Amino acid sequence: MASDRNQRVWQVVARIPEGKVATYGQVAALAGLPGRSAARQVGYALSALSEDTQVPWHRVVNAKGQVSLRADPERPDYQRWLLEAEGVAFGLGGVLDLARYRWDGET
Numbered sequence: 806m807a808s809d810r811n812q813r814v815w816q817v818v819a820r821i822p823e824g825k826v827a828t829y830g831q832v833a834a835l836a837g838l839p840g841r842s843a844a845r846q847v848g849y850a851l852s853a854l855s856e857d858t859q860v861p862w863h864r865v866v867n868a869k870g871q872v873s874l875r876a877d878p879e880r881p882d883y884q885r886w887l888l889e890a891e892g893v894a895f896g897l898g899g900v901l902d903l904a905r906y907r908w909d910g911e912t
Contacts, residue, residue: 813837814850821864824891825908826901828868835910848873863887870903 813836821827827835833843851862863884867873872884885895895901 810836810838810846811850811853814847815854815860818851818862818865819860821861821908822912823861824893824906826864826866826870826888826893826903826906827908827910828903829865829873830868831907831910832865844868864908866901870901870906871899 814832817832817835829844829847832847838846851865854860854862893901893906
């Protein structure tokens with residue numbers, strides 16, 4: 806059974822609309838996770854999702870606007886591919902414009 810922390814993270818991530826992203830720290834704040842390791846806890850919660858999940862985990866990026874490395878070496882560009890399919894554009898160095906694509910936490 807999923808922990809309360811994981812459930813809160815998943816509920817926040819489920820609200821991120823198509824074509825928008827949130828940072829790990831932003832999700833942590835919206836989920837009410839305290840402490841310096843809160844963003845890391847978001848990563849742990851997302852890694853606990855099943856492969857067939859409906860939670861749009863791919864919409865969570867790091868604070869630099871980059872896709873974080875995944876433990877799955879078979880699909881290193883999968884998250885970026887999913888975001889590009891939603892209209893998110895990446896610039897040089899694989900960085901997306903957070904000012905343009907960051908979710909406001911409301912809609």
